[in-house]
Amino acid sequence: MSENCLSPTRRGLLKAAAGSAALLAPGVFLLAAPSPSKARPDDTATDSSVRWGLLVDTNRCDQECTACVDACKEEMGLIGKGRPATDAQYIRKVELAEPKTGFTRSLPMMCQHCSNPPCADVCPTGASFKRADGIVLVDRHICIGCRYCMMACPYKARSFAHEKLEDQAANNPRGKGCVEACTLCAHRVDAGIVPACVEACHAKGRGAMLFGDLQNPEHAITQVVAQYPTSQIRADLKTDPGVRYHGI
Ligand code: SF4
Ligand code: SF4
Secondary structure, X not given: OOOOOOOOOHHHHHHHHHOOOOOOOOOOOOOOOOOOOOOOOOOOOOOOOOOEXXXXXXXXXXXXXXXXXXXXXXXXXXXXXXXXXXXXXXXXXXXXXXXXOOOEEEEEEEOOOOOOXXXXXXXXXXXXXXXXXXXXEEOOOOOOOOOHHXXXXXXXXXXXXXXXXXXXXXXXXXXXXXXXOOOOOHHHHOOOOOOHXXXXXXXXXXXXXXXXXXXXXXXXXXXXXXXXXXXXXXXXXXXXXXXXXXXX
């Protein structure tokens, strides 16, 4: 994979890389391609030859950084009411700690776009569904707000819209009484643009998120996953997340 030409300097990059043996090889960043693919024409169905995925290099995720969270809120029109317990949040930063050593890692957690999504299995109306290209969504027209999916999701990735919603983003129509979650920015992906969180992480110079087609050998994400150790959170549950992490 090529060096991140948007990183501050090669020296700085190598210095950072030298700090941890667990980092990707020196000079390698998880760099988002400017565009994941060509836009999908409106009259074309999603295709199972594609599986969209996300790779997070936790070595490069800064504990203090919330660029991905902020970009998601902006992109999806998530205007909070100052109530963290109930405000919608499609991405949150979490801290992982190794109990024996106290070693901690900060990482973004969002819908993992599971290949075997329990949220869809338990949904009584079919509102929770997986697209052929692996993106898991909620059809708000048929969501009855039972929240079974929220209980079934092992990643606590879903939110419930408790209150009347105003000033919604045109690309993310929401509804009071419906469940919602990260859409992997399907509206952008379908237009051939990487998700807003990936773009923001890239713009911040962190280079910790990479988006692409996990089934396309030409996509950087596929090459990095083949070359470096990555993990799926709670892989034992066999949900087969499309979100992978490096460094944990
Ligand atoms: S992370 Fe949760 S909401 Fe997302 S696909 Fe998996 S089970 Fe469903
Ligand atoms: S809250 Fe909506 S999406 Fe979730 S299980 Fe119930 S009907 Fe399905």
